[in-house]
Amino acid sequence: MRRGRRSRIDYPVPPASEITPKNLAVSRRKVLTTGATLFGGAMAAPLLRATADDWKARIQAAEKTDFKVDDDPTPRQRATSYNNFFEFGTRKEQPYMRAHRMETDPWSVTIAGEVERPGEYALEDILAPHDFEQRIYRHRCVEAWSKVIPWIGFPLGDLIERFEPTSRAKYVAFETLVDEDVMPGVARGILDWPYREALTIEEAVHPLTLLAVGMYDDVMPPQCGAPLRLVVPWKYGYKGIKSIVRIEFTEERPECLWELEQPEEYGWYGNVNPNVDHPRWDQSRERRIGELGRRETELYNGYAELVADLYPEGPDAYW
Amino acid sequence: MTTRRIWIRLYRWLALMAAVAPAVWLAWRAWAGRLGADPVETLLHTTGSVAFVLLLATLALGPVARLAGYGWLAAPRRWLGILTCLWAAGHFGVWLGLDQFFAWGFAWQEFQGRAYLWWGAGALVILLMLGVTSTDGWQRRLGPGVWTGLHRLSYVAAVAALIHIHLQTRADYLLVYVYTGGLAVLIAARLAAALGLGWRKRIS
Numbered sequence: 001m002r003r004g005r006r007s008r009i010d011y012p013v014p015p016a017s018e019i020t021p022k023n024l025a026v027s028r029r030k031v032l033t034t035g036a037t038l039f040g041g042a043m044a045a046p047l048l049r050a051t052a053d054d055w056k057a058r059i060q061a062a063e064k065t066d067f068k069v070d071d072d073p074t075p076r077q078r079a080t081s082y083n084n085f086f087e088f089g090t091r092k093e094q095p096y097m098r099a100h101r102m103e104t105d106p107w108s109v110t111i112a113g114e115v116e117r118p119g120e121y122a123l124e125d126i127l128a129p130h131d132f133e134q135r136i137y138r139h140r141c142v143e144a145w146s147k148v149i150p151w152i153g154f155p156l157g158d159l160i161e162r163f164e165p166t167s168r169a170k171y172v173a174f175e176t177l178v179d180e181d182v183m184p185g186v187a188r189g190i191l192d193w194p195y196r197e198a199l200t201i202e203e204a205v206h207p208l209t210l211l212a213v214g215m216y217d218d219v220m221p222p223q224c225g226a227p228l229r230l231v232v233p234w235k236y237g238y239k240g241i242k243s244i245v246r247i248e249f250t251e252e253r254p255e256c257l258w259e260l261e262q263p264e265e266y267g268w269y270g271n272v273n274p275n276v277d278h279p280r281w282d283q284s285r286e287r288r289i290g291e292l293g294r295r296e297t298e299l300y301n302g303y304a305e306l307v308a309d310l311y312p313e314g315p316d317a318y319w
Numbered sequence: 320m321t322t323r324r325i326w327i328r329l330y331r332w333l334a335l336m337a338a339v340a341p342a343v344w345l346a347w348r349a350w351a352g353r354l355g356a357d358p359v360e361t362l363l364h365t366t367g368s369v370a371f372v373l374l375l376a377t378l379a380l381g382p383v384a385r386l387a388g389y390g391w392l393a394a395p396r397r398w399l400g401i402l403t404c405l406w407a408a409g410h411f412g413v414w415l416g417l418d419q420f421f422a423w424g425f426a427w428q429e430f431q432g433r434a435y436l437w438w439g440a441g442a443l444v445i446l447l448m449l450g451v452t453s454t455d456g457w458q459r460r461l462g463p464g465v466w467t468g469l470h471r472l473s474y475v476a477a478v479a480a481l482i483h484i485h486l487q488t489r490a491d492y493l494l495v496y497v498y499t500g501g502l503a504v505l506i507a508a509r510l511a512a513a514l515g516l517g518w519r520k521r522i523s
């Protein structure tokens with residue numbers, strides 16, 4: 001029924017110079033210090049604002065951007081009751097039923113590794129200088145289902161720039177909270193926690209890559225990764241790590257949890273690619289949550305035009 | 320009809336209703352729009368799980384009856400067997416009809432290189448075969464020896480279904496362990512009975 005149906009995405013296309021990682025490769029420091037054009041207004045903001053930032057109050061005021069897709073967003077109830085957050089259990093509804101027990105306020109994030117300003121920062125301070133925006137992205141899970149989500153957040157690149165990675169920073173690694181008191185999947189040790197994910201620095205500063213603090217005009221529900229999660233719309237959902245407590249810059253490629261667990265099923269890059277077959281799920285199609293039948297899956301989840309330059313050897317070499 | 324027969328009848332109907340109840344529950348949830356965020360997944364998971372649990376329950380009736388020394392405990396075996404078959408067929412129907420939306424080419428493509436589907440299909444073929452031959456007519460036609468031998472394939476179906484479930488499980492294997500334990504006990508009981516070991520001898 002729906003096969004063959006493709007939805008056009010609609011987004012402000014940044015000039016190629018802004019999205020090629022070559023800038024960074026040539027002279028990352030230069031880009032980082034003269035990055036005002038690349039990163040918008042974030043440079044003007046002080047590193048840390050001393051005042052307590054009421055960031056939750058700023059969520060509803062988030063600017064609606066032109067990042068959208070043709071399809072309607074998935075109804076909020078569906079999107080927030082069907083989640084993979086294995087710390088809370090492997091069934092899709094378990095995060096919805098259990099994640100509210102997670103304490104997300106106060107929250108702090110450790111910035112570590114190859115960076116000029118390491119430290120443990122309160123979430124308010126992390127968020128204070130960043131203006132939030134709404135972006136409607138497709139979300140494609142490696143399990144061959146998908147959603148369309150109106151996220152609220154800011155480009156990860158803006159944050160990275162503030163903390164000044166050194167020239168040795170080639171990768172950015174993330175970790176999720178571990179709390180066995182409220183996380184049954186952690187208490188039972190079903191995976192080698194903590195949840196760890198990583199991006200190349202070029203992927204991390206790509207303008208599409210978002211740190212999200214909310215969705216559907218509201219704060220992030222706990223089951224979706226409150227208070228701070230990663231959104232990388234051209235990658236499978238497992239790359240979009242939830243409830244981030246640590247961001248580390250590294251020279252070596254970090255190992256990721258799913259990659260270690262099942263390397264043949266969860267590639268390090270995790271780029272959405274209908275042509276790279278998967279042992280368990282046919283990746284050429286996907287079921288939009290709540291629909292019958294399947295839609296066609298697009299290369300890089302439909303964002304090929306914006307991200308193909310990140311992968312010079314062609315999509316199939318980065319899976 | 321003796322009171323004993325009435326009780327057995329009642330027991331059989333109760334077993335049948337228990338095996339049909341999840342379908343009523345699903346139908347009600349479907350009508351009320353309460354099949355969860357992804358109804359297709361809910362239906363797939365529920366039909367598959369009911370089919371497997373019913374299969375184990377059907378296999379358990381014989382040993383339980385023997386162990387307890389009451390042959391009538393095994394009375395609902397045929398009905399439960401047929402319902403197992405229907406649930407498994409429904410599970411396949413949900414997959415083909417609602418998930419794949421009868422896109423035959425793609426459904427076939429999905430089977431390529433995905434072992435868990437082949438194990439499920441193997442189990443389903445056996446269950447369908449046993450369902451069709453479950454009637455008195457077939458029992459007579461095949462003769463007791465062939466028929467019993469054929470219906471021992473239900474254990475093969477159970478193992479195949481278990482592999483089907485195991486292969487698609489990620490991270491949390493608790494349920495797989497429980498299923499495996501249950502099936503292992505049933506197979507051990509069957510082997511013990513076949514070898515004429517232990518309690519079976521004393522009872523029979």
Ligand code: HEM
Nearest residue numbers: 363364367368370371407411414439440442443480484487
């Ligand atoms: C051709 C036959 C079959 C097909 C195509 C099939 C297909 C599927 C699919 C697609 C799933 C969901 C996989 C996922 O969520 O990733 C599934 C789950 C399941 N199947 Fe089957 N299946 C078949 C036969 C069977 C049979 C005969 C049984 C049991 C007697 C069975 C028991 C199950 C169970 C229990 C699950 C749920 C596992 C879980 O969600 O934890 N399947 N099957």
